[in-house]
Amino acid sequence: MLHCLTPPTELHGQQKGFECTLLPAQFLTTKEKFHGFVDSEWQSLKGENTNKNDKVEETKEASVEEPQAKKLKLEAEEKDKAGKQDGKRLRGQNKSRPHVKPTTYDEKRLCLFSLLQENRECTFGDKCHFHHDIAEYLATKPADIGESCYLYDTFGKCAFGVTCRYAKAHTTPDLKTMENAELIKTYEGRSTVKNSLSKDLQNSLRKRSQTNGYKFLLSAQRLICIHRYVMCREFLGGLKHFFTCLLCDQPQASPEKQPPVKTVGPLTDEDVIKLRPCEKKQVDFQDKLYLAPLTTCGNLPFRRVCKRFGADITCGEMAMCTNLLQGQQSEWALLKRHESEDVFGVQVEGCFPDTMTRVAELINNNTDVDFVDINSGCPIDLVYQKGGGCGLMTRTRKFEQIIKGMNYVLDVPLTVKIRTGVQEKSNIAHKLIPEMKNWGVSMITLHGRSREQRYTKLADWDYISTCSKLASPVPLFGNGDILSYEDAMKARETGVSGIMIARGALIKPWIFTEIKESRHWDISSSERLDVLRDFSNFGLEHWGSDTRGVEKTRTFMLEWLSFMCRYIPVGLLERVPQKINERPPYYMGRNYLESLMASQNVGDWVRISEMLLGPIPKNFNFLPKHKANAYK
Ligand SMILES: Cc1cc2nc3c(=O)[nH]c(=O)nc-3n(C[C@H](O)[C@H](O)[C@H](O)COP(=O)(O)O)c2cc1C
Ligand SMILES: [Zn+2]
Ligand SMILES: [Zn+2]
Known part of the structure; x- marks a missing residue:
């Protein structure tokens, strides 16, 4: 995978010296007032929840008070400043991005043999570092995030079993994972996601040798054509310089120094672009x-x-x-x-x-x-x-x-x-x-x-x-x-x-x-939260509903929120529509959630993620690749 190294301020296309005529004065506020409001509202909301549900909110308190992400962000900003003083510039966030594997969120995971519940002994014996006793594992597992599991409700089964962060929804009192046979039937023979890499294909790609490895039949045919084509051109033109052979990608000596090579005569483009018997499939791109x-x-x-x-x-x-x-x-x-x-x-x-x-x-x-x-x-x-x-x-x-x-x-x-x-x-x-x-x-x-x-x-x-x-x-x-x-x-x-x-x-x-x-759609903040909820459900389906999948979903949601926070609700605008190069001012939304969603602060994006994916784990950290709050 490649990480985009585009400097974030450029990525967001902001232009300096912009004066705000976007919003009526009554919505405008200052940075200090904005964050003061968002923070105090969050604390009081949290207070209410604490009374309702002491246990879950306790962990939340510990992590939200000083989100790791915020600390890291500050660190990065300091480095950024230092970098600037040196006359250097940090490009993107990637350089200071800590590399923590998502698996480290689980202190000790459940062994796959126990997860599968097939009554098979773990073949790794003493060497296996994972839990084998489900009850023991559950005692150390972080609290469930919600009461119903999206995967179980949608597909009739949840492959993450007791490791799912919504496991109560599909775990029997004797710790067995339930299935809904009827729902499962509706998905029989249907794969919702295509283009996975099979183990066989992966193995053949990893083999380098011509005989065992993947056979690129058409490519070979085609490349020989290009090879001959290049040779002929170079020879016939009598050019006396180095050229690169397409087959071996090595610079070849100039034709002059090589023994004469027999060629099959000049090739034209028509020879090279042989039409293949099968016709190309068509796509209608028009107006899409x-x-x-x-x-x-x-x-x-x-x-x-x-x-x-x-x-x-x-x-x-x-x-x-x-x-x-x-x-x-x-x-x-x-x-x-x-x-x-x-x-x-x-x-x-x-x-x-x-x-x-x-x-x-x-x-x-x-x-x-x-x-x-x-x-x-x-x-x-x-x-x-x-x-x-x-x-x-x-x-x-x-x-x-x-x-x-x-x-x-x-x-x-x-x-x-x-x-x-x-x-x-x-x-x-x-x-x-x-x-x-x-x-x-x-x-x-x-x-x-x-x-x-x-x-x-x-x-x-x-x-x-x-x-x-x-x-x-x-x-x-x-x-x-x-x-x-x-x-x-x-x-x-x-x-x-x-x-x-x-x-x-x-x-x-x-x-x-x-x-x-x-x-223009004046979408409400709760509708926007629903959009994010869809994303988190799709994320759990794609990346998994265990801690690892939840945190992966969160990370990608935070990346997205670094862009989404730039949206200014249509109903607030003095002048419609918002333009992409306009830098949003500090403003108050029509309700708390709308304000929270306008925050350019990574700590507030973490809060939004917590509304959908539960509290962040203790050692959670995040630095956006595309830092939308780099307003300097
Ligand atoms: C976060 C981000 C990731 C991008 N990744 C790709 C990419 O993988 N491939 C690509 O061709 N363009 C990529 N682009 C460029 C966009 O496809 C697009 O050409 C560019 O943002 C201009 O369009 P816009 O003004 O609508 O943003 C990326 C842009 C952004 C903001
Ligand atoms: Zn084991
Ligand atoms: Zn589940």
């Missing part, structure tokens, strides 16, 4: 709303939330080509598709024609996707410096080989996501697009900003419009700054085939409904 691929935040549970609100197209988080080829479980998890995702693609990043072609074949043969997208808009240094992401836009020869190679092996459309260019004042997308049409891409998404620009300044929709005309008849999706149905309407008027939404969906996933119904 596309939820952008979003590293970390665009996880499967979040995409389910967006599907419910009307997103048409969804895409997995960017996966790195080499990690997929190595059969890395965490990378393959990014390809998972929920059954509600009816138009679904996966996005890959890489910089070599041979590996990208192989990964396309691998995806083609082992997953169920409607399209494959190349991320050639990725600005991250790590990716760019290797020539991938945005770097592909300037390495047109490699880019061409990647697109043609992948297209050759794919039965589904190949799409490409690009930026305006690398440097701020020199757009190159318009030169590339006519070429990409010839290389065979089925759809192009253009993010209307350059690599250098990141999130500063608005996306250039005039340029997007120009490019969409050049791309026609290949559909072009425009991307950048859409936060309301008006933004979407204006975007559509530029003549693009469709629009892609990224931060707008994180700030308010109901934007898809707003666009489809051409209205």
Whole structure:
């Protein structure tokens, strides 16, 4: 998995020197008053709950008083300051991000043999460090979070058994795990999530040898073609310089110094792009709303939330080509598709024609996707410096080989996501697009900003419009700054085939409904909490309902909340709609929850998570990757 290193202030696209005319004066407040109010209300709410339920709230008190997250945040801020004094700048949060494995939340886990309740002895004997006595385990287990288990209620069984943090709902007095046979039947033969990496496939990918390892038949065929093609060109042209062989990726001596090699004569593009017998599947992209691929935040549970609100197209988080080829479980998890995702693609990043072609074949043969997208808009240094992401836009020869190679092996459309260019004042997308049409891409998404620009300044929709005309008849999706149905309407008027939404969906996933119904939705804070509740249920289903899964769900919810807190309720606005580059002022909501949700403080996001996922564990820590509260 790759962590986005984009500096958070840039990511949120705030511009300095903005004066607030967004909200009427009666809602505006100061930072001190805002946090004073939110904190005291929280304490008094907690006080009420303590009387009702002493036990649960006790643990809460210990952790909320001084959330670890807050402490860490302060530490990070201090480091940040120190860094600045040194003239250096901390980019993103990743550098000071503590690495704590989620499993460390459980002091001592239950042995799988006991969890399965199959009356089998643990085969590890004395060497096993886990609990084997369920009653003993339960005595040390943290309190249940709620009375009903979403998994048990939905599917009729909960695979987490007594380790589930809602276990009381499905545990008998003699500590057996209950099942609801009728409900189970309704799910028989139905898998709600596709594209998991099987053990067999993982093993064959891990084997490096040609005979035992995974066989990339089409890729091999295709790469030999490119190989010959390059050789012929170089030889026939009599060029006297070094070139890189695509098969072995080694620099070859200039043709002059090598013994003459027999070639099969000049190859034309027609020879190389042999049409494969099977026809490509088609996707109708026209006028669709596309939820952008979003590293970390665009996880499967979040995409389910967006599907419910009307997103048409969804895409997995960017996966790195080499990690997929190595059969890395965490990378393959990014390809998972929920059954509600009816138009679904996966996005890959890489910089070599041979590996990208192989990964396309691998995806083609082992997953169920409607399209494959190349991320050639990725600005991250790590990716760019290797020539991938945005770097592909300037390495047109490699880019061409990647697109043609992948297209050759794919039965589904190949799409490409690009930026305006690398440097701020020199757009190159318009030169590339006519070429990409010839290389065979089925759809192009253009993010209307350059690599250098990141999130500063608005996306250039005039340029997007120009490019969409050049791309026609290949559909072009425009991307950048859409936060309301008006933004979407204006975007559509530029003549693009469709629009892609990224931060707008994180700030308010109901934007898809707003666009489809051409209205501003003054959603209430309790409705928003329901949206978060859906996410936490989907999260428990995806990551698990044991402590580990709960804390994973919480972490991803907190990442999302770092964007969601930027939403200003429509009913409070003096001037509708809110724009994405406007920095929200400190304001009071119409009720406590609305104010809490407007907080840019990570400690308050933790509080919101506690309303849905129970108190944070003692050693909990969290630093947002995309730090929305970096208002300085
Ligand atoms: C948190 C976050 C993660 C992102 N991850 C990806 C990614 O994995 N792949 C990608 O092509 N773009 C990624 N992007 C860029 C967006 O897809 C989109 O191009 C960009 O945010 C501009 O759209 P917007 O103005 O609607 O936010 C990411 C953006 C954000 C904010
Ligand atoms: Zn054991
Ligand atoms: Zn359960």
